Amino acid sequence: MTMLNELTIAEARDLLRKGETTAVDLTMACLTAIDASDPLNAFVHKTPDIALERARAADARIAAGEVPAMCGIPVGIKDVYCTKGVLSQAASNVLKGFRPEYESTVTQQLADAGAVMLGKLNMDEFAMGSSNEHSCYGRAVNPWRRSGDDTALTPGGSSGGSAAAVAADLCLAATGTDTGGSIRQPAAFTGTVGIKPTYGRCSRWGVIAYASSLDQAGPMTKSVRDAAIMLGAMAGHDPKDSTSADIPVPDFEAMLTGDIRGKKIGIPREYRIEGLPAEIAAIWDQGTAMLKDAGAEIVDISLPHTKYALPAYYVVAPAEASSNLARYDGVRYGHRAKLGQGDGITEMYEKTRAEGFGHEVQRRVMIGTYVLSAGFYDAYYNRARKVRALIKRDFENAFADGIDAILAPISPSAAFGLGEVGDSDPVAMYLNDVFTVTLNLAGLPGVAVPVGLNAQGLPLGLQLIGRPWEEGDLLNHAYVLEQAAGFVSKPKKWW
Amino acid sequence: MSIDIDTARKVAHLARIAVKEEDLPALAGELSAVLNFMEELNEVDVDGVEPMTSVTPMRLKRREDVVTEGGMPERILANAPDAREGFFAVPKVVE
Numbered sequence: 241m242t243m244l245n246e247l248t249i250a251e252a253r254d255l256l257r258k259g260e261t262t263a264v265d266l267t268m269a270c271l272t273a274i275d276a277s278d279p280l281n282a283f284v285h286k287t288p289d290i291a292l293e294r295a296r297a298a299d300a301r302i303a304a305g306e307v308p309a310m311c312g313i314p315v316g317i318k319d320v321y322c323t324k325g326v327l328s329q330a331a332s333n334v335l336k337g338f339r340p341e342y343e344s345t346v347t348q349q350l351a352d353a354g355a356v357m358l359g360k361l362n363m364d365e366f367a368m369g370s371s372n373e374h375s376c377y378g379r380a381v382n383p384w385r386r387s388g389d390d391t392a393l394t395p396g397g398s399s400g401g402s403a404a405a406v407a408a409d410l411c412l413a414a415t416g417t418d419t420g421g422s423i424r425q426p427a428a429f430t431g432t433v434g435i436k437p438t439y440g441r442c443s444r445w446g447v448i449a450y451a452s453s454l455d456q457a458g459p460m461t462k463s464v465r466d467a468a469i470m471l472g473a474m475a476g477h478d479p480k481d482s483t484s485a486d487i488p489v490p491d492f493e494a495m496l497t498g499d500i501r502g503k504k505i506g507i508p509r510e511y512r513i514e515g516l517p518a519e520i521a522a523i524w525d526q527g528t529a530m531l532k533d534a535g536a537e538i539v540d541i542s543l544p545h546t547k548y549a550l551p552a553y554y555v556v557a558p559a560e561a562s563s564n565l566a567r568y569d570g571v572r573y574g575h576r577a578k579l580g581q582g583d584g585i586t587e588m589y590e591k592t593r594a595e596g597f598g599h600e601v602q603r604r605v606m607i608g609t610y611v612l613s614a615g616f617y618d619a620y621y622n623r624a625r626k627v628r629a630l631i632k633r634d635f636e637n638a639f640a641d642g643i644d645a646i647l648a649p650i651s652p653s654a655a656f657g658l659g660e661v662g663d664s665d666p667v668a669m670y671l672n673d674v675f676t677v678t679l680n681l682a683g684l685p686g687v688a689v690p691v692g693l694n695a696q697g698l699p700l701g702l703q704l705i706g707r708p709w710e711e712g713d714l715l716n717h718a719y720v721l722e723q724a725a726g727f728v729s730k731p732k733k734w735w
Numbered sequence: 736m737s738i739d740i741d742t743a744r745k746v747a748h749l750a751r752i753a754v755k756e757e758d759l760p761a762l763a764g765e766l767s768a769v770l771n772f773m774e775e776l777n778e779v780d781v782d783g784v785e786p787m788t789s790v791t792p793m794r795l796k797r798r799e800d801v802v803t804e805g806g807m808p809e810r811i812l813a814n815a816p817d818a819r820e821g822f823f824a825v826p827k828v829v830e
Contacts, residue, residue, distance in 0.1 A: 341810040439790045482795055551773045562750060569751075571823050573814035585828050590753035602752050606762070607769055609750040610738075620773060625786030627779050632787055666765060667772045683790025708791055 244269035246409045249313050249466040256302055256312050263298035263312030266412070267291050267356050270314040273410045274358060279735040282395075282405040284319060284377040285327045285360040294356040301354055309493070310473045311354025316405045316414040319360045320367055321347050321457075322446040326357075330448040331365045331375040334596025335574040344446025345478045346415065346457045353473040358411050362401025365598045366565065367422055367450045370672040372400025373658060374600040382430060382655050383408040383731035387697035390734070393655040396426030402460045403430040407731060413461040413470050417447060419454045420553055421650070421676025424703050427460055427688035429655035431699030431729060433722070434460040435467045435715065438708045439683035440485035442471075443478030451560035452483075454553075454680045464689065464719040468492035471711060487709060495712035496719045501535030503717065506643040510546035511675060513652075519694045520649050527647055527691050527702040530724035531717070541643060543634040546678060548627050553677035554670055555611050555624035561601075562608025568596060603666060632682040639707050645717045646705040649675050650688055654698035675703070685711045687718045690727040699729065738766045 244266050247255070255261040271291060274283050291314065298312035322328045322340035329335040343351070351357070362380040364372050371394040372380040382395040383404055395404040399416035403426030406414050416423040418436035427434030435458045442457040449455060459470035472493065477486040507528060512521070532538050570576035570592030577591035597605065611620035638646065651672055661669050679686045686705045694700050704721065706714030738746075743763035747754040754762055812818040817825075 338814055341807075341813055440793075479796070479798065483789070483793075485791075485793070486796070545779065548776060548779055551775045554769065555773055555776070566751075570816060571825055574816070576816035579826060583826065585826050586751070587753075588826055589751040590748075593751055594753035597752065602750075603762075603765060603769070605752065606743075606746050606750050607766060610742075610746045610766065610770070611773075613746070613749060620776075622786055623776050623779075623781060624773075625788075626781035626784040627776055629784050629787035630779065630781070632790075665768070667768055670769075670772070681787075 243409070245273045245412070247412060248462045249309070249412050249469050250463065252313055252412055253309050263295040263302065263356060264292065266312060267295040267314045267358070270358055270411050277408060277410050277735055279381060280383060280404050280408055281378055281380050282362055282401040282408065282410060283316065283359045284362045284401065287326055287357055287359045290326070291356050291358050294351070298354045298356060308353040308473065309469045310350060312356065313412050314356040314358050315350065316358050316361045316402060316411040317347055318399055318402050318415050318417060319363050320417055320448045321415060322448065323347055323357065323360065327360065328448070329376065330367070331363045331377055332596065332598070332601065333376045333575055334568045334593065338573050340446070342446060345443035345480060346447065346474045349476065350473055355473065361405055361414055364398035364400065365601050366448065366561070367398040367417055367419055368561070368600050368604055369397040370421070370425060370669055371658070371661065372397040374598050376598070379658055380404050381658070383735065384430060384655060384698055385731070385734065391657045394429065394658050396429035396655065398422040399426045399460060403427055403432055406430070406432045406460050406462060408735070413459055413466055415457060415474070416460045417455055417457050418680065419450050420557060420673045420680050423458050423460060424676055424686055424688035425651050425672065428650040428690070428699065428701030431690040431727060432460055432462060433464055433467050433687070433689055433718070434458060435471060435687040435711065436679070436685060437471060437475060437711055438685045440483050441475045441709070441711065443476070443481040443484045445478055445480040449564040451557040452564060453560060454557060464687070464715055464722045465493060465496060467687065468496060468715045485709070490712050492712045492715055495716050497716055498720055498723060500531065500717055500720045503536045503644040504539050504642050505531050505536045506539050506541035506638050506646040508541050508543045508546065508646055508648060510543050511648045513674065517653060519654070519700065520652060523691050523700045524647070524649050524702060527721060527725070530721055531647065534720045534724060539643060541638050541646070543638065543678070545627065545630045545634050549631050549678040549681055550670065550674050552624040552627040552631065553673065553681060555620050556628060556681070558604040558608035559612050559621050560608070562605045562612060565601070565605050568593060628681045631678055635682045635684060645714060648703055648705065650701050650703045651675060654694050654696070654700055679705050684708060685714050687714055689718045689721045689725070691721065691725040692727065693729060738763045738770065
């Protein structure tokens with residue numbers, strides 16, 4: 241017997257429409273699961289009152305007739321989304337106590353579609369991190385463990401709380417954001433599905449900014465079909481975000497035909513990096529074979545500037561962050577340091593930011609400040625932006641040659657132990673993003689699909705990268721991969 | 736590119752982040768490690784390449800230059816650490 245909180249969005253929607261369950265029952269099942277999930281530290285602000293109020297409203301809408309697919313579906317919201325009247329701190333002490341007076345466009349659209357917010361989810365501070373270890377709430381923990389070993393593992397980052405919550409069935413789905421892999425890597429580490437849409441597909445309005453030319457919102461779900469359903473509710477043009485695309489949102493779910501015969505799948509040879517672990521290479525080969533068996537044509541392709549994506553990302557993203565995070569000055573919201581005798585406004589800024597920002601955020605803000613400073617702007621920032629143009633051109637060339645989607649690994653390993661990748665060597669942690677940052681730089685959509693388990697029983701995923709604005713076609717490829725892989729494993733409950 | 740302690744102090748000040756004097760050597764080391772890693776970008780031939788600005792060529796949307804929202808000082812000030820008489824309050828600034 242499947243518990244209600246274990247359902248997919250599609251299953252719950254169908255039961256709701258048939259009158260075989262209610263939004264209140266679904267919500268209660270999730271709230272019960274959340275209350276028993278403290279060791280995961282995924283939900284950091286619980287909003288049961290809002291959830292039950294919205295669930296009752298959803299039940300009334302369902303009773304009245306035709307309703308959107310997300311109506312009555314309980315979801316978790318990453319802490320980086322501003323939610324009216326509910327703490328929204330982006331896991332940072334500098335935003336301690338911040339209750340926005342407004343709602344982000346994406347969460348408003350979800351609410352309008354009838355989705356039920358259960359609470360806010362843990363993440364790396366300001367979405368800067370690949371392990372959810374940099375959070376004012378403390379680390380989130382992966383529900384998965386290595387077989388025969390109770391080492392606490394990372395759920396990935398920065399959307400680690402979202403991934404852990406979906407994998408542990410605390411909610412039916414969750415929102416994430418992806419600036420350099422923050423949806424896809426946690427999805428891979430937890431055996432869940434996550435899509436980073438094309439830049440501009442979802443509004444960034446009310447999503448606390450990290451690097452504005454890279455940030456994109458997206459869904460994290462238990463299946464590809466759910467990702468298609470939820471993305472449909474999150475996407476769309478928003479006049480309040482000047483980079484939001486004014487193009488129609490198709491019915492993504494209707495595009496899941498399961499037929500990719502004759503499609504060309506690119507396998508980028510530069511992703512076969514030196515030292516690629518055998519288990520990652522093996523799962524990539526298996527995924528390739530699955531798509532081939534489904535009738536796709538496999539094509540060896542070259543994306544020659546791949547190697548430079550990571551250093552380019554770690555110039556561009558911190559540069560934008562240093563500018564975006566200048567707003568945290570202790571004046572308009574959040575934390576303000578206690579001042580000493582004779583302290584002026586500069587000391588107020590410096591002490592507030594030293595106390596409010598965690599170590600990784602401080603490091604990235606200072607790197608960004610440095611690469612934008614006089615004398616270094618051209619050498620670092622402008623050069624990185626040019627390399628970015630070349631990375632984008634690599635993808636354009638591949639797609640111009642008729643490639644429909646690109647299949648690649650997501651991260652160089654399965655979920656690693658919390659504390660295993662050291663804080664003293666930031667570059668070691670940055671290497672986690674080697675396969676994911678490329679498409680943020682190019683603005684392309686990418687979807688993570690769980691494909692198998694490694695020898696230690698941990699999930700391994702692969703990503704499919706698509707053409708701009710063709711998330712529907714991309715999700716169809718992902719759907720085929722999901723069907724072929726038949727990944728049904730769940731973490732064994734220990735929490 | 737290696738960052739010395741003076742440069743680390745200067746960057747911290749530009750970023751308006753207070754860093755204790757004894758923490759500067761470690762910070763300089765960390766920043767140097769990250770910058771060394773960025774040096775790889777110098778291998779790329781970027782002659783004649785325009786810096787990327789947007790994903791798909793899009794004209795920035797325009798709208799009427801009119802007031803669309805406003806008249807809500809209480810809501811604007813609701814999250815301020817120190818707000819008085821309809822203003823954000825800060826330490827005295829003497830230039």
